[in-house]
Amino acid sequence: MLDEKEFIQQLLNPKTQNDAFQKLLHTYQKPLYNHIRNIVLDHDDAADVLQNTFIKVFQNLKNFKGESKLFSWMYRIATNEALTFLNQKARKSGISSESLQNKAIDNLKADVYFDGNDIQIALHKAIATLPEKQQLVFKMKYFEELKYEEISEILGTSVGALKASYHHAVKKIEALLTVN
Amino acid sequence: MKEFKLNTNPKIESGFKTPDDFFDKFSANLLEQLPKNEPKTISLFQKKKTIIMMVAAVFVLALAIPTLIKNASGSNEIDTVTLENYLSYQSNVNQYDLINELDEEDIDNINNTNIVLEDKTIEDILINNNNLEHYIIE
Numbered sequence: 001m002l003d004e005k006e007f008i009q010q011l012l013n014p015k016t017q018n019d020a021f022q023k024l025l026h027t028y029q030k031p032l033y034n035h036i037r038n039i040v041l042d043h044d045d046a047a048d049v050l051q052n053t054f055i056k057v058f059q060n061l062k063n064f065k066g067e068s069k070l071f072s073w074m075y076r077i078a079t080n081e082a083l084t085f086l087n088q089k090a091r092k093s094g095i096s097s098e099s100l101q102n103k104a105i106d107n108l109k110a111d112v113y114f115d116g117n118d119i120q121i122a123l124h125k126a127i128a129t130l131p132e133k134q135q136l137v138f139k140m141k142y143f144e145e146l147k148y149e150e151i152s153e154i155l156g157t158s159v160g161a162l163k164a165s166y167h168h169a170v171k172k173i174e175a176l177l178t179v180n
Numbered sequence: 181m182k183e184f185k186l187n188t189n190p191k192i193e194s195g196f197k198t199p200d201d202f203f204d205k206f207s208a209n210l211l212e213q214l215p216k217n218e219p220k221t222i223s224l225f226q227k228k229k230t231i232i233m234m235v236a237a238v239f240v241l242a243l244a245i246p247t248l249i250k251n252a253s254g255s256n257e258i259d260t261v262t263l264e265n266y267l268s269y270q271s272n273v274n275q276y277d278l279i280n281e282l283d284e285e286d287i288d289n290i291n292n293t294n295i296v297l298e299d300k301t302i303e304d305i306l307i308n309n310n311n312l313e314h315y316i317i318e
Contacts, residue, residue, distance in 0.1 A: 018211075021211070021214070022207070022211065025207050025210065025211070026207070029203055029206060029207065030203060033198065033203075034194075034196070037194075037196045038194060038196070041196075043196070043198065043199075047202075047206065050206070051206070051209075051210060051213070054210055055210075055213065055214065058214050058215075059215070108195075113196065113197050113198060113199065114195050114196060114197070115195050115196075115197050116193075116194075116195025116196075117195075119192055120192055120193065120194070120195040121195075123192050124194075124195075139194075142186070143193075143194045170186050170187075173186060174183070174184050174185060174186055177184040177186075178182075178183050178184040
């Protein structure tokens with residue numbers, strides 16, 4: 001991709017905005033979809049959240065100060081949108097976020113857009129037992145293979161704290177999978 | 181029991197997949213939904229309308245203020261009907277108190293007032309108000 005400052009200028013300029021935004025979509029829609037899907041689990045929900053994320057990105061481009069990278073800014077928006085979506089869905093269903101997540105994992109077996117076996121379902125169930133922040137860190141590191149520095153910029157947590165968090169998450173998941 | 185190790189075992193994928201051509205359709209739909217960047221225009225009529233409304237508001241205020249001041253200053257005067265109603269229903273003032281307040285001039289005024297009553301009316305009043313007899317004797 002072009003120099004980020006130049007690319008942001010293209011996104012803000014009405015003449016070049018359309019092409020620049022298409023490039024942005026092309027580059028980030030897959031990684032952001034994966035990030036959102038790992039949080040909300042259901043494909044249709046992930047598609048809705050991804051759409052809201054890109055609309056928010058588009059609407060707030062003029063307010064983007066460039067203090068962080070465009071990549072981490074977009075991931076931050078996607079994370080917030082996904083977590084807000086889950087909380088709203090749980091509230092509407094009258095259940096806790098944890099119950100909603102367990103329900104979503106139980107539905108995975110019947111999901112046509114889930115191609116996993118029992119070990120994968122067991123892994124998702126083990127992840128669901130972790131605190132919210134540890135879940136995020138584990139998913140971003142293990143499934144999305146983001147660097148600690150990138151996760152640190154997205155979540156606003158120090159690299160050291162992230163490493164500790166990931167280490168605890170791995171230990172808990174391994175213990176749960178060993179028992180099962 | 182064999183200890184499970186995430187880093188030594190082959191990596192477990194998330195298992196999530198998407199419909200074919202999902203991302204192509206997604207891009208196309210999203211680009212259609214994005215708000216168009218059209219410059220905001222304020223019509224000349226809208227600008228004029230604001231000025232006209234401001235002038236109208238000043239006129240209304242200019243007309244309303246004298247009326248309000250007039251109403252405010254006149255509000256201390258009590259009209260006759262209100263006064264009569266108050267004396268009749270709310271106060272402890274009786275007819276004797278009122279008589280005591282009358283001076284010579286008031287009595288002359290009452291006497292000079294021509295009240296034309298027919299005989300029949302006077303008879304009716306005397307028949308229906310027994311107390312009047314008592315007053316006449318007094």
